[in-house]
Amino acid sequence: GDKVKQSPSALSLQEGTNSALRCNFSIAATTVQWFLQNPRGSLINLFYLVPGTKENGRLKSAFDSKESYSTLHIRDAQLEDSGTYFCAADTGYQNFYFGKGTSLTVIP
Amino acid sequence: EAAVTQSPRSKVAVTGGKVTLSCHQTNNHDYMYWYRQDTGHGLRLIHYSYVADSTEKGDIPDGYKASRPSQENFSLILELASLSQTAVYFCASSDRNSGNTLYFGEGSRLIVV
Numbered sequence: 001g002d003k004v005k006q007s008p009s010a011l012s013l014q015e016g017t018n019s020a021l022r023c024n025f026s027i028a029a030t031t032v033q034w035f036l037q038n039p040r041g042s043l044i045n046l047f048y049l050v051p052g053t054k055e056n057g058r059l060k061s062a063f064d065s066k067e068s069y070s071t072l073h074i075r076d077a078q079l080e081d082s083g084t085y086f087c088a089a090d091t092g093y094q095n096f097y098f099g100k101g102t103s104l105t106v107i108p
Numbered sequence: 109e110a111a112v113t114q115s116p117r118s119k120v121a122v123t124g125g126k127v128t129l130s131c132h133q134t135n136n137h138d139y140m141y142w143y144r145q146d147t148g149h150g151l152r153l154i155h156y157s158y159v160a161d162s163t164e165k166g167d168i169p170d171g172y173k174a175s176r177p178s179q180e181n182f183s184l185i186l187e188l189a190s191l192s193q194t195a196v197y198f199c200a201s202s203d204r205n206s207g208n209t210l211y212f213g214e215g216s217r218l219i220v221v
Contacts, residue, residue, distance in 0.1 A: 004150075033210060043198065043212040086150060088210070094139050094158065094202065095166070096210060098150040 003027045004089050006099035013077045013106050021085055021102045025068040029089035032063045032070045033096065037084040046072070046085075077106045111135065114199050114213035121220050127186040129216050131199030140182040141166075141210070142174060143198045151198060157182055189220045 005024045013019050023032070034046040047054050049063040049070065058078075063070040070087055084103045088096040112133045121127045133140060139158050143151040153166030155174035163174040171193060173185040186193055199213040 031208060035210075035212075041196065041215050043215075045209055045211065048209045088151075090208065094204075094208070095153060095156070096141075098143075098152070100148060100150040 001026065002100070003097045004087060004099040006085075006087060006102050008102060009100065010103040011105070013074075013081075013104065015077060015079060015106055015108050017077055018073065018075050019077065019104075021072045021074075021087075021104075023070045023087035023089070023099050025070075025089050027089060027091050027097060029063075029065060029068065029070075030092045031090045032061075033088045033090075034061055034070075034072050035086045035088065036081075037086065037101070039083060043086070074104075077104075079106050079108065082106045112199055112201055112211050112213040114197075114216045116216060117214065118217045119219070121186075121189045121218065123189060123191060123220055125189050127189050127193075127218065127220075129184040129186075129197055129199075129218070131182045131184075131213060132180055133182075133199075133201040133211075134180065135201050135203065135211060136179070137201035137203035137211070138179070139202045140176065141200045141202075142172075142182070142184045143200065144168065145196045145198060145215075154184065154197075186218075189218075191220050194218060194220045 047061040051065040053062040058075045060073045084101040141156040142154045157163045157176040175183045
């Protein structure tokens with residue numbers, strides 16, 4: 001089965017609203033990274049996490065290694081937040097396992 | 109700013125032909141990776157390397173070879189391209205001393221006909 005499961009697979013948000021994306025791990029993840037793939041296809045690194053939380057502007061991410069999940073919260077969604085969000089987990093061997101992504105569309 | 113550059117950015121290849129995708133990084137990172145992206149599958153690891161002149165198999169290495177002639181350069185080689193290898197390929201680099209953050213290139217779109 002999938003080592004990293006992302007949910008939801010797709011999401012539409014009204015501009016200005018909030019949402020949360022989630023990754024569940026069936027591997028012993030030690031670190032997690034979150035990426036945004038923009039409509040041009042570029043992969044942009046959003047967060048690198050050891051267990052704990054990080055915040056950057058309207059984005060906040062948390063990683064709980066004991067419960068094997070990570071979340072990405074988007075506050076006050078803007079049109080430029082549209083794209084596909086991926087999480088990737090590492091088990092300590094520099095081999096990053098990716099989820100299948102959450103496709104986010106922000107509607108005006 | 110860290111930089112990973114891939115070439116070519118786009119290629120059409122014939123079935124059975126040889127394809128080489130190249131990657132160059134100026135990050136001074138030890139680790140380099142080749143990922144494949146297919147619709148609905150996220151990114152899957154093909155090969156990676158943690159030192160020059162050495163490569164390791166990832167999760168889906170069949171049909172691919174890799175070469176790391178220097179710290180800066182990492183190539184992915186398809187000796188006999190097949191239709192099933194049509195995909196977007198991403199190169200990335202990382203380094204434990206830089207926090208293990210993955211830095212990606214812009215991707216190479218390969219179409220095998």
